[in-house]
Every structure is written in structure tokens, then in C-alpha cells.
Amino acid sequence: MSLLAQPRRFGAVNWLGLATLAWREGRRGLKDYNYQLLGPIVSALLYLAIFHLAWSTIGAGGAAAMLAFIAPGLVVFVACEKAFENACGSLIFDKHERVIADLLMAPLSPIERVLGYLGGACAAGWVVGAAVAIAALLFAPLGLHDPLALVFFGLMGTVLHSLIGILVGIWAEKWDSYAAIHTFLLLPLAFLSGLFYRVQDLPALGQALLLFNPVFYVIDGFRYGVSGEAAASLGKGAVVLVAVNLALFVLAWVWLRRGYRLKP
Amino acid sequence: MRRSQLPAAAVAPKVRAIMSDMVSTRLAPRRYGRINWIGLAALYRKEVRRFWAVATQTILAPMVTGLLFLAIFVLALGRQAGTIGGVSYMEFLAPGLIMMAMTQNAFANTSSSLLIAKVQGNIVDLLMPPLSPLELTLGVALGGLTRGLAVGIATAAAIGVFVPLGAAQPFFLVFHAVMASLMLAQLGVLAGILCEKFDHMAAVTNFVVTPLAFLSGTFYSTERLPEFGQLLAHLNPFFYMIDGFRYGMIGHADGSLVLGIGVLGGVNLALLAVNYRAFARGWRLKA
Numbered sequence: 382m383s384l385l386a387q388p389r390r391f392g393a394v395n396w397l398g399l400a401t402l403a404w405r406e407g408r409r410g411l412k413d414y415n416y417q418l419l420g421p422i423v424s425a426l427l428y429l430a431i432f433h434l435a436w437s438t439i440g441a442g443g444a445a446a447m448l449a450f451i452a453p454g455l456v457v458f459v460a461c462e463k464a465f466e467n468a469c470g471s472l473i474f475d476k477h478e479r480v481i482a483d484l485l486m487a488p489l490s491p492i493e494r495v496l497g498y499l500g501g502a503c504a505a506g507w508v509v510g511a512a513v514a515i516a517a518l519l520f521a522p523l524g525l526h527d528p529l530a531l532v533f534f535g536l537m538g539t540v541l542h543s544l545i546g547i548l549v550g551i552w553a554e555k556w557d558s559y560a561a562i563h564t565f566l567l568l569p570l571a572f573l574s575g576l577f578y579r580v581q582d583l584p585a586l587g588q589a590l591l592l593f594n595p596v597f598y599v600i601d602g603f604r605y606g607v608s609g610e611a612a613a614s615l616g617k618g619a620v621v622l623v624a625v626n627l628a629l630f631v632l633a634w635v636w637l638r639r640g641y642r643l644k645p
Numbered sequence: 646m647r648r649s650q651l652p653a654a655a656v657a658p659k660v661r662a663i664m665s666d667m668v669s670t671r672l673a674p675r676r677y678g679r680i681n682w683i684g685l686a687a688l689y690r691k692e693v694r695r696f697w698a699v700a701t702q703t704i705l706a707p708m709v710t711g712l713l714f715l716a717i718f719v720l721a722l723g724r725q726a727g728t729i730g731g732v733s734y735m736e737f738l739a740p741g742l743i744m745m746a747m748t749q750n751a752f753a754n755t756s757s758s759l760l761i762a763k764v765q766g767n768i769v770d771l772l773m774p775p776l777s778p779l780e781l782t783l784g785v786a787l788g789g790l791t792r793g794l795a796v797g798i799a800t801a802a803a804i805g806v807f808v809p810l811g812a813a814q815p816f817f818l819v820f821h822a823v824m825a826s827l828m829l830a831q832l833g834v835l836a837g838i839l840c841e842k843f844d845h846m847a848a849v850t851n852f853v854v855t856p857l858a859f860l861s862g863t864f865y866s867t868e869r870l871p872e873f874g875q876l877l878a879h880l881n882p883f884f885y886m887i888d889g890f891r892y893g894m895i896g897h898a899d900g901s902l903v904l905g906i907g908v909l910g911g912v913n914l915a916l917l918a919v920n921y922r923a924f925a926r927g928w929r930l931k932a
Contacts, residue, residue, distance in 0.1 A: 438869035526718040
């Protein structure tokens with residue numbers, strides 16, 4: 382009897398709670414796989430198709446090389462989008478449905494909460510990215526030039542987007558904010574990051590601005606991992622991404638610890 | 646003077662007048678002519694206000710997306726591309742992007758309006774008022790048409806900053822803008838009636854509307870596709886919208902304009918008939 386009445390004790394980290402939160406978050410974003418996996422696959426293939434058709438109908442040679450250039454970027458872009466959508470969507474949904482208390486009541490420390498959301502969102506992003514990569518393989522050659530760079534930059538990209546998703550999810554009160562951040566921040570950052578064109582095709586000002594876009598380093602580094610082609614220094618990209626991610630992580634941790642916009 | 650001191654003879658005619666007024670007009674059902682104009686206008690106004698209230702998302706967002714597409718395609722292909730149909734690739738691309746924004750938003754307006762009303766349960770507000778199936782279809786669809794045209798004007802204004810936009814054939818420009826927006830608005834009405842969950846709508850958007858819009862000849866000239874590809878492209882109604890609209894802007898068309906007008910008119914009429922029937926029967930709307 383005395384055993385039952387005592388509070389549970391955890392070590393330094395509540396591993397069970399952390400794993401449960403990450404598992405719930407990851408599963409949540411993938412359980413309706415018809416839409417959640419097939420949707421991104423179809424849209425990624427559409428991008429490949431329209432670029433291929435546009436490229437081959439203008440009569441320029443090297444359509445295959447262009448697909449090989451775009452495909453790795455698309456894979457990591459889709460994974461990042463999914464990571465953002467997963468973290469942000471799930472927080473806003475829980476706030477709206479007033480079930481966010483399930484998160485706040487559970488014996489998890491703020492850092493475990495951030496890590497749980499981060500883990501689930503990144504995992505969902507990687508699953509979707511892998512599915513898109515397999516589908517894209519049917520049409521575009523995807524190699525494996527440097528697995529370490531691929532994993533590192535893929536991870537940094539999904540972590541970056543998950544953290545943005547967590548922050549927006551905590552801050553937002555309406556779905557409008559989610560859509561606004563997606564359309565006015567993330568989509569431009571990704572589309573103008575050298576996803577579809579080479580850096581040297583940009584005007585000088587664009588090239589200078591690109592260096593301030595963290596998503597550029599994600600796509601560039603990931604592409605290096607796949608094909609060995611990189612436009613910027615990988616070391617610099619790694620430093621920028623680690624620094625940005627660390628800053629966002631600390632902010633998310635502070636917000637969750639204070640209960641900013643979550644607790645009364 | 647106290648009330649009881651009022652002479653009965655003075656009060657009686659007033660009471661009689663009020664009574665007869667209540668019986669003859671207030672208690673009788675309202676009568677309309679052939680079309681309930683007030684109801685139709687109210688429904689249309691509601692549909693327009695619905696998107697206007699969140700214009701950042703419904704007008705500004707598609708405008709930004711259109712600009713992004715312009716940027717990536719011009720940066721990726723602009724240097725290699727020569728001229729298509731006598732104009733630069735940029736000028737070829739612009740009308741397609743404007744049309745794509747219009748159609749996608751016309752569809753989004755009507756489909757989300759009906760679906761949200763169904764999910765939230767306030768669809769009765771649409772079904773209870775004295776509106777005929779035709780008025781329902783038109784009221785919602787014209788709201789979508791308005792959203793499509795508003796997005797088209799906004800996107801054209803933004804793209805016009807970077808690309809010279811003309812109006813070689815103003816009639817075709819306006820005709821295709823209106824008919825295409827109306828068609829997608831009506832398709833949205835049908836999808837809103839058919840779908841029961843947001844997931845269903847996401848599937849329709851992802852697997853039907855976006856592919857048809859993307860593979861319509863917005864980004865490339867179908868003239869230069871292999872023969873089989875051309876045949877497939879010409880089976881897609883979106884092709885005729887974009888092609889006709891582009892003809893209106895730059896005066897060059899890939900396909901037959903007469904056929905395009907026929908397809909757009911025919912599909913619009915068919916959709917009107919289907920939507921009319923769906924509202925009349927209360928298909929997936931009434932218990």
C-alpha cells in the first residue's frame with residue numbers, strides 16, 4: 382500500500398515520458414498516411430515533373446542533370462516542411478482543443494518537452510523525406526556522396542524547422558498565424574535558397590543575401606551529401622546552423638519553462 | 646390623462662389596424678419573385694466578407710506564392726530559355742501563374758466555406774433560409790469567382806512590377822478569367838458537398854486540383870511536348886483556361902480557342918446542373 386501512495390521517482394531524465402511524448406508526436410503526423418505521406422510525395426513529384434517538362438521544352442540540354450540538382454533539395458525541403466507542420470500543428474491543435482494540459486500536467490521538465498516535440502517532429506520529417514526520396518529515385522538519380530553530411534544537414538534542417546514550429550505553436554493563437562508563417566517566412570526562405578537554381582544564376586545582391594538564409598545552408602549541405610556539389614563552405618554552414626538551432630532551442634526551453642502563452 | 650380614461654372609440658380603430666396588419670402581412674409567408682434577390686445578395690455578401698476579413702491569407706498569400714514561382718522559374722530557366730510564342734519565357738509564364746492563383750483560390754473559397762459549415766454544423770444557416778438550389782449554388786459560386794478575380798488582380802499587379810503584362814485580346818482575357826474562376830468555384834462547391842472531413846478536401850486538392858493546375862501548360866508550352874503528351878495536356882480543362890487567358894495577354898495560343906470556349910462553357914453548365922441537383926436533393930447536406 383505504501384508503495385502505491387508514493388509519488389513516482391525519476392532519475393535526471395524522465396526517459397519514459399520523453400519517449401512517450403516523442404512517439405505520440407511522431408505517430409500523430411503519420412497515422413493518416415494516405416494524406417500525410419502520399420500528399421508530399423505527389424507534390425514533390427509534381428515539382429520534378431514541371432521542372433523537367435519546362436526544362437526540356439525550352440530546348441536546353443541536360444534535363445537529367447537538372448533533375449539531379451533539384452531532387453536532393455526537394456527531399457530535404459519536404460522533410461523540413463513536415464517537421465514544421467508536425468510540431469506547430471500539433472501545439473496549435475492541442476491549445477484549441479484545450480488538451481494542452483495533458484502536456485503541462487505530465488511530469489516532464491521543460492527541456493524534456495522541447496526534446497519530445499523535437500524528436501517526434503524530426504522523425505515524422507525524416508519518414509516523409511525518405512518516402513519522397515524513394516519516389517524521386519524513379520525519376521532522378523540520387524547518390525550518396527557523403528553520408529555524414531547528408532545526415533548532419535538533414536538533421537539540422539529538420540531540427541531548425543521543428544524548433545520554428547514549436548515556437549510558432551506556442552506563440553500562435555489561431556491557425557492564421559500558422560499559415561502566415563508558412564507562406565510569408567518558410568516558403569520564401571526555402572524557395573529562394575537555391576533549391577531550384579544555382580547560386581551563380583542570382584544577381585550579386587541575391588547572392589549576398591543568401592548567406593543570411595539558414596535554409597540555404599541546409600539545402601546546400603544536404604545536396605553535397607547526395608551529389609558532392611556544394612556552393613558554400615560546409616563548415617560555415619554547419620556553424621551557422623548549430624548556432625541558430627541552439628538559440629531557438631534555448632528560446633523554446635525558456636518559453637516552455639515560463640509557460641509563456643500556455644499557462645495562465 | 647390616464648390610459649383607462651382614453652375613449653374606447655378612439656382606440657378601437659388603431660387596434661383593428663394593427664390586428665389586420667399582423668394577419669395580412671406579418672403572419673403570411675414572405676413572397677418572392679422568381680429569384681430571391683435579397684437572399685442571394687446576402688449569401689454573396691457573406692461569402693465575400695468571409696475571405697475579405699482575412700485578406701492577408703486569402704489575397705496576399707497567393708500573391709506572394711505567385712511571385713515566388715515567378716522568381717524560381719525565371720532564375721532556374723530564364724537564362725537558357727529563348728522565346729516561346731514570340732515572347733520571352735517570363736512573359737509566357739506570367740499569365741499562367743496569374744491564372745493558377747485565380748483558379749486555386751476560387752476553388753479554396755467555395756470548398757472551404759461549405760466544408761467548414763458542415764464540420765461546424767452551421768450549414769443549416771444555409772439550408773434553412775428561403776433560398777432555392779440555384780440561388781445557393783450561385784451565391785456561393787459567385788463568392789468564389791470574386792475571390793478568384795481579386796487574387797488575379799493582386800497577383801497581376803505584383804507580377805506586373807517585374808514583367809511587362811499586356812492585353813492583346815481583352816475579350817479573351819476577361820472571358821477566361823471569369824469562366825475559369827467560376828468553373829473552379831463551382832468545382833469547389835461540389836467538393837464541399839462531397840467531402841466530409843478536412844482530410845478528404847486535402848486529398849482532392851493534392852491529388853486532383855494541384856496536379857491538373859501544375860500540368861496544364863503554365864510552365865511550359867504544350868506545343869513542344871511529344872505527341873502523346875500533347876494529347877494528354879489537351880484533355881485537361883485547365884489547359885484551355887490558361888491557354889485562352891495567355892492568348893488574351895500575349896496574343897499567342899497553343900491550342901484551339903473555340904474548343905477552349907466550348908470546354909469552359911460546357912463544364913460550367915454541367916457543374917451548375919450537378920450542384921443544382923445536389924442542393925435540391927440535399928445530398929450529403931440534409932439528413
